[in-house]
Amino acid sequence: AQRVTQPEKLLSVFKGAPVELKCNYSYSGSPELFWYVQYSRQRLQLLLRHISRESIKGFTADLNKGETSFHLKKPFAQEEDSAMYYCALNPADNYGQNFVFGPGTRLSVLP
Amino acid sequence: EAGVAQSPRYKIIEKRQSVAFWCNPISGHATLYWYQQILGQGPKLLIQFQNNGVVDDSQLPKDRFSAERLKGVDSTLKIQPAKLEDSAVYLCASSLRRAKSRGDTQYFGPGTRLTVL
Numbered sequence: 372a373q374r375v376t377q378p379e380k381l382l383s384v385f386k387g388a389p390v391e392l393k394c395n396y397s398y399s400g401s402p403e404l405f406w407y408v409q410y411s412r413q414r415l416q417l418l419l420r421h422i423s424r425e426s427i428k429g430f431t432a433d434l435n436k437g438e439t440s441f442h443l444k445k446p447f448a449q450e451e452d453s454a455m456y457y458c459a460l461n462p463a464d465n466y467g468q469n470f471v472f473g474p475g476t477r478l479s480v481l482p
Numbered sequence: 483e484a485g486v487a488q489s490p491r492y493k494i495i496e497k498r499q500s501v502a503f504w505c506n507p508i509s510g511h512a513t514l515y516w517y518q519q520i521l522g523q524g525p526k527l528l529i530q531f532q533n534n535g536v537v538d539d540s541q542l543p544k545d546r547f548s549a550e551r552l553k554g555v556d557s558t559l560k561i562q563p564a565k566l567e568d569s570a571v572y573l574c575a576s577s578l579r580r581a582k583s584r585g586d587t588q589y590f591g592p593g594t595r596l597t598v599l
Contacts, residue, residue: 375524380522403584403585414485414590414591414592414593415525415573415575415590416589416590417587417588420585420587422584422585457524457525459524461584461586463583463584469527469530469538469540469541470515470527470530470588471527472517472524472525472526473524474522474523474524475523475524
């Protein structure tokens with residue numbers, strides 16, 4: 372079955388430092404990967420998806436099928452980036468399997 | 483556009499009692515999801531509807547949980563009877579496209595925080 376892992380529960384960086392939130396997945400097909408974010412007292416919302424290959428709020432993520440990873444990166448962290456980040460997988464080519472979220476990483480950007 | 487609405491926002495019940503949650507998705511969205519998020523974990527999909535039909539309920543504990551989406555719009559999720567381990571945030575989400583299609587974005591409601599004592 373498909374699975375998403377995020378090895379860090381908490382990641383603390385200083386403002387202006389680079390940040391990388393790790394995401395690894397296990398899935399035998401061709402997955403669609405997402406990053407969702409939840410800021411304090413706000414709803415869970417989409418940050419970016421791999422098929423768009425876009426940069427949102429300075430964040431980028433590249434799907435590496437060889438390493439089965441979809442790490443989220445930002446060169447210079449800002450305090451407003453502090454939030455919970457969830458990596459998620461959509462097994463869109465396998466109707467019998469479900470959308471799955473990772474356990475999440477709490478990013479804390481220190482002043 | 484108005485977002486996904488959920489009620490109530492908070493609910494405290496005793497074990498073995500019943501509880502129901504309500505969700506109103508974004509207008510025109512075909513697919514509706516219910517997730518359970520236990521503290522410290524990511525959301526876990528319980529059930530997925532496309533219009534008023536169930537697409538997947540493989541992770542729904544059917545001995546105590548039930549859900550329906552009458553007329554393909556609003557949805558209710560019920561727990562009867564509740565157990566201590568059901569304490570969690572219950573999230574509803576909706577998306578425009580058909581279930582499990584590529585390029586789809588899920589829009590989440592604020593969630594209902596359930597505490598079972």
